[in-house]
Amino acid sequence: MGARAPRLIAEENGVDLQVTLAGPGDRVARIYRELRAAVLDGRLEPGDRVPATRDLARQLGVARGTVTAAYDRLSAEGFLEARTGSGTYVATVSLYDATGDAMGRSTDASGDGRRARPGAVHPLPLWEATAPRPSRRDRPLHDLSLGQPEPALFPLEVWRRLVGAQLRRSRLEESAYSGRGSPRLQREIARFLGLARGVVASGDDVIVTAGAQQAVDLMARVVLAPRAVVAVEDPGYFAVHRLLETHRVALRGVPVDDEGLVVEAIPPETRLVYVTPSHQFPTGVAMSLGRRVALLRWAVEHDALILEDDYDSEFRFGEQPVEPLQSLDRVGRVAYVGTFSKSLLPALRVGYVVPPRSLAAAVREAKRVTTWEGDLTTQGALAEFLAEGHHAAHVRRATRVYRERRDRVLAGLAGCADLLDVVPSVAGLHVCARFRDESVDDREAAARAAARGVRVEALSDHYRRLPPRPGLAIGFGGIGADAVPDAMRRLEAALRGAPGSGTD
Template sequence: MEPVLPFAPDLSGAAGHLAGSLHQQLRAAILDGRIAAGAALPSSRNLAAELGIARNTVVGAYDLLVAEGYVLPRRGAKAVVADLRARQATRGPATAPPIEDPRLAPFWRTPFLRPAPRPLPETSFRVGVPDWRHFPHETWRKLTAQALRHFSKTPFGYPASEGLPELRAAIAQHVAFARAVACTQEDVIVTSGAQQAFDLLARLLVTPGVTRVAVENPGYPPLRAAFAAAGAQLVPVPVDDEGLCVECLPDDVQIVIVTPSHQSPTGAALSLRRRVPLLEYARTRNAVVIEDDYDGEFRFGGRPLDALQTVDRDGLVFYVGTFSKSLYPALRKGFVVAPAWAREPLAAVKHCADSHSDAVTQAVLAAFIREGHLARHVRRMRGIYAERREALMEGFDALGEWLEPIPSEAGLHAAARIRDPDQAQRILALVREHAPGAQSTNEYAMAPLKQPAIAFGYGVIDAAEIRTRFGALGRALRRVPE
């Protein structure tokens, strides 16, 4: 007999958000023990029939539960509820206060802002991680030693919060050469990675409860969190093979956040025919655009499209960059190129949040850029990543019956849509088994997508292993499920 849910999901007030409401109610039942660990969930077909909703809606809710680790898929059998106690035991004792504690601001009572990292093998399809094996470690060590010798001869002091002048100058020179971004040293604010840049911009631009912010859906969840925490009203805007659907922007948005070079997670680039209308939208509504130049350093097609900031003539664009992909994430160095009218206010926000910056690492990075090491490293890695990307494209071609590649010519990952949404749960389960680290775009979405895709990173996996793992994935997909 089909397992019966121990409660009746209430979807009466969830018009237009059925999958999201069902997902939240199932997750709550799992967390409070109404659905026990090891219990089999009803089949998507039977639960859909029982609730009188489309099967794809149930599949979308199940996919999110699988992605979050609450449910374990099983080949040829029903998915079962994970043992959360075992997962919590591996994390050590909980120290956070209860999520209902009124001493917390409402936003920070959300329990899933920091999902537990998934254990992955050293080489995997993890998205957003560059290869550490080819980094010029010896050069970095020499520059670090030089910086330490220099600072040992100067008085201790607090560096300026907006960054060392030599690093700001090096960044301005670098982005002018690599991305045609027109700026000077005075326009650059150094941050602790791109995430701090988003947090600072949210503090600068958002009036809590009033400011409406358009975000890509699917899009980068930590970016959304920074603006939601500042009190913004998030407005999800769909993306397609040409990036953000500018024509879907509502009239009352004050901020538009976009990843035009390499959309996260689909990999699409914002097309030329949408870039000018986006800037015109912002100009006519006195809005601003935050350009996250995600993965913009690595380009494998023709001439890269210029940054939005390059064609901005009205001071509309805040350009955000990071060295996490071109160098390494632990460096924690990013930056904002701000329009002239916002430079001093943004510097004041940075000083309030982080009154002084580190000196040694910034000096090392400045020398690394100034002496040409960054440009040489990016050129070298572009060739290495291009070989891996080609192997991934071959894998997509071989699995064309199940996966449809999303056009992409940049970055460290590529994505492919699942052609038949009814097979999404089975395909995702096999991908997690044979391509660890790959992620469903539902993990980036504000609500389950009608046609999910899968993003495969190639930053830390060699071409030969990509071919081997895709071969095994293809064989598994071709086996008829029991």
């Protein structure tokens, strides 16, 4: 038959419903789906009489058996009920009460007296605000945003071989269900942390997670009650701030200066302090040794936990790594968090946490009840990647590449020395520069740069409550070295107010 949209009429109730059989496909299924949808969304209410199978078949131009089959399925599932000598009616399904109103909800009447469609369930206000995501059309000519390692540097062929080896059936059947992840990967991470970061841990101390974000989430689950006070850096990393807020805690911003988090400004009732001491996000400063010792003492005196996020310090361009808080801790006040998403590929989503031993069992249980072991195939491949030395070799190669990009960014910023002061930083994939004139609107400056085809981030966007000190955060992980000079010329022109566009 051709495309039709005949009227389905339940005469006693005045229902006027369209059923369309246009296009190919199973006609029984089409009739079933349209009537079922009409019942679920309230266009057909409990007690409405539907046409006799003979009448509807005639209206639709199909065999009576086609309609009968659809009615039988709807009746078997409880949407329709046949009444002997009377006809077929819409049943009182669980979504509605006997009056046709949505269960437990008040409803508004439309102009013809029929019930309005029930409203949707809405999220808590906490979840209604979402960060905008730039579309492909919004991509600039030069992307200097933060947290973007270069995917082309990753040794994909090596990774493909290691993943293939993990897909043997014998490997797929291995699972300890410990809540910590692959035991082999735990041992390799502990070895890597001891050699590269100076972290004191055995394999049993390491819990593998789906990126650093899950590591933070697990620690929050274990130690934070609703309304607990959590101190975070201001400016700081909003993705973690947002995560912590979902635990119904009270976030308190603490200022950051050239030595890192200002310890004396931490509220005394704080239960957890979240810090990025090796390469503060977003300013890039390293927390001084004196400030680290002061923070550890503060945590002991106030019975608090320190959450140390060492998110990208594999890439270092100067001195030896600053000693992590975890290696200075002698009383179990530091949970050390890291990730391979920055050093390898964001898509891998493998991280880890080394909690204090007093919390380890609880964190393992929190991991077990949320995601069990996680992706053991990826974890097994990463264990081999570390054991065979590929990770160390990749970091050495990538550091050379990033060093060149960083040097070119710094050279470009030197041309703006009268406008910007570069914040000293010897690690990571971005640098920060503060405006000498603190009255500058850095958001407007970033917008002017975007108009010229260069994406940078305004430092003001990373502040919570403190009066922001204007500046720009400039990433170099995702831009080729050859493109950096043009990007920096465009940025300087934008900051000086020179006319131009993103395509000049």
